[in-house]
Amino acid sequence: MFDIVIVGSGPAGLTSAIYAKRAGKKVVVIEKSIEGGQVATIGKIENYPGFAQIDGFELADNFVRQAKSLGVEFVQDEMIDLKFEGDKNIVIGSKSNYEAKVIILALGSVSRKLKVDGEDKFLGKGVSYCATCDGNFFRNKNVVVVGSGDSAVSSALYLLPICKTVSIVSKYPELKLKGYSKDILNKLNGVKIYYNSNIERIEGDNFVEKIKIDSIEKEVSTDGVFVSIGRMPTTEFLLGKIELDEKGYIKVDNLMHTSRRGVYACGDITNNTVKQIVTATAEGAIASMQALKDMQK
Ligand SMILES: Cc1cc2nc3c(=O)[nH]c(=O)nc-3n(C[C@H](O)[C@H](O)[C@H](O)COP(=O)(O)OP(=O)(O)OC[C@H]3O[C@@H](n4cnc5c(N)ncnc54)[C@H](O)[C@@H]3O)c2cc1C
Known part of the structure; x- marks a missing residue:
C-alpha cells in the first residue's frame, strides 16, 4: 500500500x-x-x-x-x-x-486533432496546438489558425503582432464566439478568414509549406498551422x-x-x-x- x-x-x-x-x-x-x-x-x-x-x-x-x-x-x-x-x-x-x-x-x-494528412508528421515542425507557447517561433512568418471559437480568435489575436500574416480557417459561416463580442472582428482587421472551410491536408518537406483548403482550388502557402479546435x-x-x-x-x-x-x-x-x-x-x-x-x- x-x-x-x-x-x-x-x-x-x-x-x-x-x-x-x-x-x-x-x-x-x-x-x-x-x-x-x-x-x-x-x-x-x-x-x-x-x-x-x-x-x-x-x-x-x-x-x-x-x-x-x-x-x-x-x-x-x-x-x-x-x-x-x-x-x-x-x-x-x-x-x-x-x-x-x-x-x-x-x-x-489532449488537443483535439484535425485528423488530416500531415498533421502528425509536422507536429513541432509547423503544426502547433498552442499559439502562446509557439507563436514566437513564427515571427514574421505566415500562419493559419484553424478553428471557429474563442480559442481560435485568441490565438489569432496573439499571433497578429508577431506574424507577417494570420489567416483563420473556420468550418462555419461565422465565428462561434462566446467570450468575445462581435466587435472583436474589428481587431481581426487584416486577418483573412476562410469561412465554410476545412483543411484537407498539410504539406511540406521538413517543415510545413502549404495547406489544401477544401473551399478553394489552389493550395495556400503557409509556414505554420495552429490548431485551435479545443482540448479534451x-x-x-x-x-x-x-x-x-x-x-x-x-x-x-x-x-x-x-x-x-x-x-x-x-x-x-x-x-x-x-x-x-x-x-x-x-x-x-x-x-x-x-x-x-x-x-x-
Ligand atoms: C505543443 C505544445 C506546446 C506547449 N508549450 C507550452 C509552453 O511553451 N509553456 C507552457 O507553460 N505550457 C506549454 N504547453 C502546455 C503544457 O505542456 C501543459 O500545460 C502541461 O504539460 C500540463 O501538465 P500536466 O502535468 O497537467 O499534464 P501533462 O503534461 O499532459 O501530463 C499528463 C500525463 O498523464 C499521463 N496520463 C494521462 N492519462 C493517464 C492514465 N489514464 N494512466 C496513466 N497515465 C496517464 C499522460 O500520458 C501524460 O504523460 C504546451 C502544450 C503543447 C501541446
Missing part, C-alpha cells in the same frame, strides 16, 4: 511527487506514455521562470530526474478505473492495481466516481480536492482555466501539500 499514488508524470504529477517524497511518503507515479508528459514533446519553452529558453524534452527530463533522484517509484501502466474500499483508494491499472491512502490525478489533457480531457472512466464538469474536466476546489475524499487533481485535467506548465507545477504542489495536511488529520 502506498501513501500516495500519482497518475500522470507531467509537470503537475511530478511536482506532486517531489513534494510528497520530500515529506517522507511512499510514492509511486503511474505513467501510460512518455515520462514528463506533454512537455517532453514540446520544442522550445520560453515562459517557464528560471529558464529564458529551454528545450521541452530537457525540462521534462529535469522533472523526471529530480523525482527519481529523491526515490520516487515510476510504473509504466495505464489507469483504467478507480475504486474505493473504506479508507482505501485503489487505482486500477491495465497491468496491476495500486492501493493508496491518497490518489493524485494529474492526467493532463480523457476522463470517461471517472464518470460517476468523481465530479466532472460538463467538458469532462475534474472539478477541484482551490486546494485541489475533488468531490471524493482522498482524491486530488492538478494540472491540465482540472476545471481551472489556465493550462500552462507553471500552473500545473503550482497545482501539483498545492495538491501534495494539502494531501499531506489532510493525511495528518
Whole structure:
C-alpha cells in the first residue's frame, strides 16, 4: 500500500511527487506514455521562470530526474478505473492495481486533432496546438489558425503582432464566439478568414509549406498551422466516481480536492482555466501539500 499514488508524470504529477517524497511518503507515479508528459514533446519553452529558453524534452527530463533522484517509484501502466474500499483508494491499472491512502490525478489533457494528412508528421515542425507557447517561433512568418471559437480568435489575436500574416480557417459561416463580442472582428482587421472551410491536408518537406483548403482550388502557402479546435480531457472512466464538469474536466476546489475524499487533481485535467506548465507545477504542489495536511488529520 502506498501513501500516495500519482497518475500522470507531467509537470503537475511530478511536482506532486517531489513534494510528497520530500515529506517522507511512499510514492509511486503511474505513467501510460512518455515520462514528463506533454512537455517532453514540446520544442522550445520560453515562459517557464528560471529558464529564458529551454528545450521541452530537457525540462521534462529535469522533472523526471529530480523525482527519481529523491526515490520516487515510476510504473509504466495505464489507469483504467478507480475504486474505493473504506479508507482505501485503489487505482486500477491495465497491468496491476495500486492501493493508496491518497490518489493524485494529474492526467493532463489532449488537443483535439484535425485528423488530416500531415498533421502528425509536422507536429513541432509547423503544426502547433498552442499559439502562446509557439507563436514566437513564427515571427514574421505566415500562419493559419484553424478553428471557429474563442480559442481560435485568441490565438489569432496573439499571433497578429508577431506574424507577417494570420489567416483563420473556420468550418462555419461565422465565428462561434462566446467570450468575445462581435466587435472583436474589428481587431481581426487584416486577418483573412476562410469561412465554410476545412483543411484537407498539410504539406511540406521538413517543415510545413502549404495547406489544401477544401473551399478553394489552389493550395495556400503557409509556414505554420495552429490548431485551435479545443482540448479534451480523457476522463470517461471517472464518470460517476468523481465530479466532472460538463467538458469532462475534474472539478477541484482551490486546494485541489475533488468531490471524493482522498482524491486530488492538478494540472491540465482540472476545471481551472489556465493550462500552462507553471500552473500545473503550482497545482501539483498545492495538491501534495494539502494531501499531506489532510493525511495528518
Ligand atoms: C505543443 C505544445 C506546446 C506547449 N508549450 C507550452 C509552453 O511553451 N509553456 C507552457 O507553460 N505550457 C506549454 N504547453 C502546455 C503544457 O505542456 C501543459 O500545460 C502541461 O504539460 C500540463 O501538465 P500536466 O502535468 O497537467 O499534464 P501533462 O503534461 O499532459 O501530463 C499528463 C500525463 O498523464 C499521463 N496520463 C494521462 N492519462 C493517464 C492514465 N489514464 N494512466 C496513466 N497515465 C496517464 C499522460 O500520458 C501524460 O504523460 C504546451 C502544450 C503543447 C501541446
